[in-house]
Amino acid sequence: MDLSERQLQILQAIITDYVENAEPVGSRSIAKKYDLGVSPATIRNEMSDLEEMGYLTHPHTSAGRVPSDKAYRLYVNNLMKRKNLSAKDKRLINERLASSRDEFDRTIRHAAELLSEITNLASFAMTPATNEETISFIRLMPVDERTIILMIVGESGNVTNTTLRLQVPYTQESLEILSKNMTVNYKGRTLDDALKSDIIEDVGTDIEAMSQLAGNVMPSFIRTLEDMLNVNLYMEGMTNIFNLPEYASIDRARDFMELFAQKDWFTQKMLARDDGVVVTIGEENDSLKDCTLITATYHVDGKLVGKIGVIGPTRMKYDEVTSIMEYLTNNLSETFRLTDGNTDGKDEEE
Amino acid sequence: MDLSERQLQILQAIITDYVENAEPVGSRSIAKKYDLGVSPATIRNEMSDLEEMGYLTHPHTSAGRVPSDKAYRLYVNNLMKRKNLSAKDKRLINERLASSRDEFDRTIRHAAELLSEITNLASFAMTPATNEETISFIRLMPVDERTIILMIVGESGNVTNTTLRLQVPYTQESLEILSKNMTVNYKGRTLDDALKSDIIEDVGTDIEAMSQLAGNVMPSFIRTLEDMLNVNLYMEGMTNIFNLPEYASIDRARDFMELFAQKDWFTQKMLARDDGVVVTIGEENDSLKDCTLITATYHVDGKLVGKIGVIGPTRMKYDEVTSIMEYLTNNLSETFRLTDGNTDGKDEEE
DNA sequence: AATTAGCACTCTCGCTTGCCGAGTGCTAAC
DNA sequence: GTTAGCACTCGGCAAGCGAGAGTGCTAATT
Numbered sequence: 078m079d080l081s082e083r084q085l086q087i088l089q090a091i092i093t094d095y096v097e098n099a100e101p102v103g104s105r106s107i108a109k110k111y112d113l114g115v116s117p118a119t120i121r122n123e124m125s126d127l128e129e130m131g132y133l134t135h136p137h138t139s140a141g142r143v144p145s146d147k148a149y150r151l152y153v154n155n156l157m158k159r160k161n162l163s164a165k166d167k168r169l170i171n172e173r174l175a176s177s178r179d180e181f182d183r184t185i186r187h188a189a190e191l192l193s194e195i196t197n198l199a200s201f202a203m204t205p206a207t208n209e210e211t212i213s214f215i216r217l218m219p220v221d222e223r224t225i226i227l228m229i230v231g232e233s234g235n236v237t238n239t240t241l242r243l244q245v246p247y248t249q250e251s252l253e254i255l256s257k258n259m260t261v262n263y264k265g266r267t268l269d270d271a272l273k274s275d276i277i278e279d280v281g282t283d284i285e286a287m288s289q290l291a292g293n294v295m296p297s298f299i300r301t302l303e304d305m306l307n308v309n310l311y312m313e314g315m316t317n318i319f320n321l322p323e324y325a326s327i328d329r330a331r332d333f334m335e336l337f338a339q340k341d342w343f344t345q346k347m348l349a350r351d352d353g354v355v356v357t358i359g360e361e362n363d364s365l366k367d368c369t370l371i372t373a374t375y376h377v378d379g380k381l382v383g384k385i386g387v388i389g390p391t392r393m394k395y396d397e398v399t400s401i402m403e404y405l406t407n408n409l410s411e412t413f414r415l416t417d418g419n420t421d422g423k424d425e426e427e
Numbered sequence: 428m429d430l431s432e433r434q435l436q437i438l439q440a441i442i443t444d445y446v447e448n449a450e451p452v453g454s455r456s457i458a459k460k461y462d463l464g465v466s467p468a469t470i471r472n473e474m475s476d477l478e479e480m481g482y483l484t485h486p487h488t489s490a491g492r493v494p495s496d497k498a499y500r501l502y503v504n505n506l507m508k509r510k511n512l513s514a515k516d517k518r519l520i521n522e523r524l525a526s527s528r529d530e531f532d533r534t535i536r537h538a539a540e541l542l543s544e545i546t547n548l549a550s551f552a553m554t555p556a557t558n559e560e561t562i563s564f565i566r567l568m569p570v571d572e573r574t575i576i577l578m579i580v581g582e583s584g585n586v587t588n589t590t591l592r593l594q595v596p597y598t599q600e601s602l603e604i605l606s607k608n609m610t611v612n613y614k615g616r617t618l619d620d621a622l623k624s625d626i627i628e629d630v631g632t633d634i635e636a637m638s639q640l641a642g643n644v645m646p647s648f649i650r651t652l653e654d655m656l657n658v659n660l661y662m663e664g665m666t667n668i669f670n671l672p673e674y675a676s677i678d679r680a681r682d683f684m685e686l687f688a689q690k691d692w693f694t695q696k697m698l699a700r701d702d703g704v705v706v707t708i709g710e711e712n713d714s715l716k717d718c719t720l721i722t723a724t725y726h727v728d729g730k731l732v733g734k735i736g737v738i739g740p741t742r743m744k745y746d747e748v749t750s751i752m753e754y755l756t757n758n759l760s761e762t763f764r765l766t767d768g769n770t771d772g773k774d775e776e777e
Numbered sequence: 778a779a780t781t782a783g784c785a786c787t788c789t790c791g792c793t794t795g796c797c798g799a800g801t802g803c804t805a806a807c
Numbered sequence: 808g809t810t811a812g813c814a815c816t817c818g819g820c821a822a823g824c825g826a827g828a829g830t831g832c833t834a835a836t837t
Contacts, residue, residue, distance in 0.1 A: 103800050118810050121801070139800050139817045180589070180650070213570060220563060224584050234574050234590035239530070242584075300530070316688055319681040327677055331669040334684070338666050453829050468781050471830070489788045489829050 080130075085156065086113055087123050088132055092144045092152050096392050099322045101141030146359035146391060149369070153356050153395050160400040166195055170405055174412055181413075186311040188385055188409055193314025196398050198389035199337075204309040205381035206348055208269040210235055215259040217252040217294065225252065227297055229305055231268070233378055237305040241297045245289050255290060259298070272302050308383075310344050312337055323367070323390040336365065347372060347384055354399055359391045369393055373402040375409035385409075430480075435506065436463055437473050438482055442494045442502050446742050449672045451491030496709035496741060499719070503706050503745050510750040516545055520755055524762055531763075536661040538735055538759055543664025546748050548739035549687075554659040555731035556698060558619040560585055565609040567602040567644065575602065577647055579655055581618075583728055587655040591647045595639050605640055609648070622652050658733075660694050662687055673717070673740040686715060697722060697734055704749055709741045719743055723752040725759035735759075 080088070090111040094102045104117040104124060113120070124142050127133045132151065133142040144152075162170075173187050182204060189202035210231040218226045220240065225247065228238040263271050315337060324330045337343060352374045360366055365388070372386035385406060387398055430438070440461040444452045454467040454474060463470070474492050477483045482501065483492040494502075512520075523537050532554060539552035560581040568576045570590065575597065578588040613621050665687060674680045687693060702724045710716055715738070722736035735756060737748055 101800090105800075116810050117800095118802095118812095119808085122809090125802080135801090137817055138802095139798095139815080141800065216568070218566070218580075220580060220584055226580065226584070226586055228578075228586075228588075230568075230570060230576065234570055234576075234592075236576055236578075236588050236590060238578075238586050238588065240584035240586060313688075316681060316685045319677060319684070325677060327669060327675060327680060330677060330680060331666060334669070335666045338663075451829090455829075466781050467829095468783095469779085472780085475831080485830090487788055488831095489786080489827095491829065 080127075083113065083115075084123055084127060086111075087120060088127060088144070088148060089152070089156055091124075091133065091142060092148060092156075095144055096394055099392060101136055101143050103141035106141075144392075146361065149358045149391055149395070150361075153358070157396045157399075160396045162400060162404055166401065167404070169195070170408055174408055182309060184409070184412060185309070185383065186313075188405060189311045189313040192385060192387055192401070192405060193317060195401055196387055196389070196394075197314070197317050197320070198387045198393065198398070199312070199315050199318055199333075200385070200387045201310060201312045201343075201347070202385040203311075203344065203347060203383055205377050205383035206308055207231065207235060207306055207381065209267055209380055210305070211265055211267050212263045212271060215256060215263060215298075217256045217259075219247070219249060219252060222246065225294075227294060227301055229298075229301055231305070233381065235305065237301055239297050239301045239304070241294070243290070243293050245286075245293060247290050248286075251287055251290050254287065255294065268302055268306050272299065272306070308344060308348070310340055310347075312340075318389070321390055323392065329367075333365075333368075347386060350384070352382060354402060356395065356399070367391060369395075371395075371398055371402060373399075373406045375406040375413070377410075377413040383409075430477075430501075433463065433465075434473055434477060436461075437470060438477060438494070438498060439502070439506055441474075441483065441492060442498060442506075445494055446744060449742060451486055451493050453491035456491075494742075496711065499708045499741055499745070500711075503708070507746045507749075510746045512750060512754055516751065517754070519545070520758055524758055532659060532661075534759070534762065535659070535733065536663075538755060539661045539663040542735060542737055542751070542755060543667060545751055546737055546739070546744075547664070547667050547670070548737045548743065548748070549662070549665050549668055549683075550735070550737045551660060551662045551693075551697070552735040553661075553694065553697060553733055555727050555733035556658055557581065557585060557656055557731065559617055559730055560655070561615055561617050562613045562621060565606060565613060565648075567606045569597070569599060569602060572596065575644075577644060577651055579648075579651055581655070583731060585655065587651055589647050589651045589654070591644070593640070593643050595636075595643060597640050598636075601637055601640050604637065605644065618652055618656050622649065622656070658694060658698070660690055660697075662690075668739070671740055673742065679717075683715075683718075697736060700734070702732060704752060706745065706749070717741060719745075721745075721748055721752060723749075723756045725756040725763070727760075727763040733759075 087107065090107050090113070091102050094107065094110070104120040107113075107120050108115070108117040124133060127148075128135065128142065132145055132148040134145050136143060170191055173191055174184060185202045185204055189200050192198075192200035192202070210233060213230045213232045215230070216228045218228065220226060223246075224240060224242050226238055226240050228236065230236050266274075315334065318324045318333055319330060324333060350372050354371065354373045356369065356371050358369045362368060362370055367390065368388055369391045370386060370388050372384050375383050375385065377383065385402065387402070389398075437457065440457050440463070441452050444457065444460065454470040457463075457470050458465070458467040474483060477498075478485065478492065482495055482498040484495050486493060520541055523541055524534060526537075535552045535554050539550050542548075542550035542552070560583060563580045563582045566578045566580070568578065570576060573596075574590060574592050576588055576590050578586065580586050616624075665684065668674045668683055669680060674683060700722050704721065704723045706719065706721050708719045712718065712720055717740065718738055719741045720736060720738050722734050725733050725735065727733065735752065737752070739748075
């Protein structure tokens, strides 16, 4: 029950046309625009067969055909060809990412911006998941008699800190000892691992004053670790979808926007997806049943993995979008390869 | 040309009714619901006068009246009475803010969430503007042979840091010296002030290696200062507006959402507003001409000032919203008053 | 002089009707 | 297997109509 060459051609034509115009496509217009050497009637017969096989649907009896999720899936898996980016887009990407090379989060945000600008869809980018990140050292620093800063530094230069106010006074010395103790205990362990351990126990100590200080600091330590594990999510171009005919109804648009209001939930969903370019179409998503979601991963220095993605209607230019995302993630991974030391100074140009 | 007592009553009634139902209100329904002791005909006459004075408008000949911006302004300035919050709302606010007392940004975000939950409008909250913040100390810390962390700490416990990769090797000693130099130079100066000074000159030094290191660090120092000056903006409940009849049309909704896509621009706008509770209605805003914007300020330890706000249609419950915002900002200021040391440990209950 | 009742008038909204055009599905001819 | 021809279906649009809400004016009432 494979499709014939002609059926594939027709399906391809229908998808192309529908992606372009967002309107059910009829046999006659296919026959006219894409000369397949057959009459509309023949195309009608083939379309009928394709519909029976589940590749096309009918909004109503006397309307043209619309590709189904299954059709898009077939297209993505078998029919689609890589597209070369336009020189303009390539330049745009190269320039924009280069301008903020040394500021991590900003680069990531720029990536999201680029993605939505070029594709005209909604896009997002996430900083890398840091559960594999290992702790380099922990430091406690005095601010004033009541306030100290707790700082956790990861091997790859990741830093997170909290300011905390103590109930008990502290001495410079006790801070230093506690810092050292904590560093010795946690150096080289991953954040995940550190969080799983029984933290309060880990830095138990005999000296009365010290254990009080530790008792004060540890809850914040835990929360700071958690904080360090959080990935940042940048979303861009959400309003692009208002320009698409599929979101002309306010209800659709609302559903769409509400989804993104739940950033935490969304982040979890995206983290759970496989690495590499992943396309999920329509019903393949558990929510967003009429959307397509494409994600891709970039790498930071080998270990850490971050994600970017676009969300749009199932009707989208799969070939272009995936090509752009591939180019973009390659570029990001290249930018974040830490082997060359030249990442600061030279290149600031807002 | 002051309004008569009766005209005020009628205007008040129209506003109340329209705020409730979002539909032009007619003379008959006013006469019925709010017994003013006069007939619809009389009310009609008064309405006609009110319209002439610019307090009411007519969507079309045979529709009821709708309050104008001017009417809302009059209402806010003269007619409106403070509302007492419900015990439930008070409890909600107290609990939610207490649960994250020691984590600044999270508290701010919670404030925005609360505001949108209680008012059912779109809301935002900004961390305090830090241009008045003074520098406490600056520190450079080694991570590995190529990487160091630059950290700026403000008097009120504000911390910002960047990880930077150097082109030249460094020694532990040179880092310490540079840290000290910078701290001596900048301690006690405000961020604004520090940025204005000729930073490169400020830490000029004779020793060759040192000046190389300094040259490497200073551009990042500037950017970190700038970064520290940035306020964080948290927006919540944007999708609430989809439930309002005034945004039933996709175009309106789009305009609204697009406004918030430009976070930077929006932040600037909001920072420029006066302190205290500020209400701007419809045309009084330069964009968002059919919205009302209410902002209020909270204080951190006297010096720093942050803002929260709501955005909605001009038709909103001004009395409730302003009361809630007052309560909320008072509560925030209280939370951030740094005189009592009890801010950590005791109270985490996610 | 202020208020009110009465009535004609206006405008929106929802409903129905009829028509056009696009597109199908079937049959019969090629 | 392909195509031409034709009846049929359905959405979309415009026109027409009635109901309902509300005004604005005038004349009567207090």
